[in-house]
Amino acid sequence: MSITTATEAKISARDVSKVYQTKKNSFQALERVSFDVFPHEFVSFVGTSGCGKSTLLRILAGLEEASDGSIQISGSEINGPGADRGMVFQSYTLFPWLNVRENIEFGLTLQNMHILDKRKISARFMEMVSLQRFANSFPKELSGGMKQRVAIARALANKPEVLLMDEPFGALDPMTKGSMQEMLLDIWKKEKMTVVFITHDIEEAIFLSQRVYVMDAHPGRIKQEVIIPASLKDEGKGKDSQEFIQLKKQIIALIGNHE
Numbered sequence: 433m434s435i436t437t438a439t440e441a442k443i444s445a446r447d448v449s450k451v452y453q454t455k456k457n458s459f460q461a462l463e464r465v466s467f468d469v470f471p472h473e474f475v476s477f478v479g480t481s482g483c484g485k486s487t488l489l490r491i492l493a494g495l496e497e498a499s500d501g502s503i504q505i506s507g508s509e510i511n512g513p514g515a516d517r518g519m520v521f522q523s524y525t526l527f528p529w530l531n532v533r534e535n536i537e538f539g540l541t542l543q544n545m546h547i548l549d550k551r552k553i554s555a556r557f558m559e560m561v562s563l564q565r566f567a568n569s570f571p572k573e574l575s576g577g578m579k580q581r582v583a584i585a586r587a588l589a590n591k592p593e594v595l596l597m598d599e600p601f602g603a604l605d606p607m608t609k610g611s612m613q614e615m616l617l618d619i620w621k622k623e624k625m626t627v628v629f630i631t632h633d634i635e636e637a638i639f640l641s642q643r644v645y646v647m648d649a650h651p652g653r654i655k656q657e658v659i660i661p662a663s664l665k666d667e668g669k670g671k672d673s674q675e676f677i678q679l680k681k682q683i684i685a686l687i688g689n690h691e
C-alpha cells in the first residue's frame with residue numbers, strides 16, 4: 433500500500449476479510465477486499481445476492497467489525513459508528529413517533545443544537561428533497577419514496593463527509609426510483625459528499641457512479657473496478673445510449689449473468 437494513496441483517499445480499505453462464526457460453522461463473507469474511495473467520489477458496489485455488499489457497508493459504517501485487514505476514513509482506522517458517516521438503508525428507518533421535520537433534526541437534537549439553527553438546517557434539507565409541505569406529517573402518512581427522501585435529508589442534515597447507502601431505492605417502483613436517482617445526483621453535485629452506494633441494479637450503479645466495483649460471491653471479493661466515463665453523463669445521454677447499454681452488458685458479463 434502506498435502511503436500517498438492512503439492519505440489522499442477518503443476511504444481506504446486494505447485486505448478486509450469478514451468471517452461470520454455461527455454455532456456450528458464459520459462462513460467467510462468477505463475475502464481480502466481492498467479499494468480506495470476519493471473525496472467527493474460516487475462509488476457503487478454491485479454483485480449477486482450474498483456477495484457481501486451489505487457486510488462491507490456495515491463494516492464501513494462501524495456497525496460490524498472486520499475479522500482482518502484495515503479500513504481508514506480520512507486516515508483514521510474505523511472504530512465504531514461516527515458522525516463523519518451517514519447511512520441510508522433500504523428499509524425505512526424513520527422514527528414513527530416523530531414528524532418529518534423532527535426526523536430530519538434528530539441528530540441535531542442529540543447534539544443539543546439551538547432550535548433556530550436546527551430549523552434552518554431542516555428547512556434547507558426539506559427543500560432539497562421537496563418535502564417542505566410535509567414538515568408536520570408523520571412517516572405513516574408518507575409514500576415509500578417520500579420516506580426515503582426524509583431518510584436522505586436526515587442523514588445529510590448531520591453534514592457527514594461520507595454517505596453510505598445500502599439499496600436505498602430497492603423497494604421503490606421504477607418511476608419513483610428514477611426520480612430519486614436524479615434527486616440524489618443533484619444533491620451530490622451540490623453537497624459534494626463522498627458516496628458509497630450498494631445496489632444490485634446495474635443500471636442504477638452506472639447512472640449514479642463514477643466508478644463501480646463488481647463483486648464476486650463465496651467468498652465475497654472485488655472482481656473488477658469499472659470506471660464510468662464522464663462522457664456518459666453528458667446532457668442528453670441517458671440510459672438508452674449505446675455507450676450506456678454497452679457498459680451494462682460488460683458489467684452483467686462480469687457478474688456472470690446472475691442478474
Ligand SMILES: Nc1ncnc2c1ncn2[C@@H]1O[C@H](COP(=O)(O)OP(=O)(O)OP(=O)(O)O)[C@@H](O)[C@H]1O
Nearest residue numbers: 452454459461480481482483484485486487488632
Ligand atoms: N450475521 C451473520 N451471520 C452469519 N452469516 C451472515 C451474517 N450476515 C451475513 N451473512 C452471510 O454473509 C454473506 C454476505 O451477506 P450480505 O448480506 O453482506 O450480502 P449482500 O451481497 O448484501 O446480499 P443481498 O444483495 O442479498 O443483500 C451471505 O452469505 C450471508 O448469508
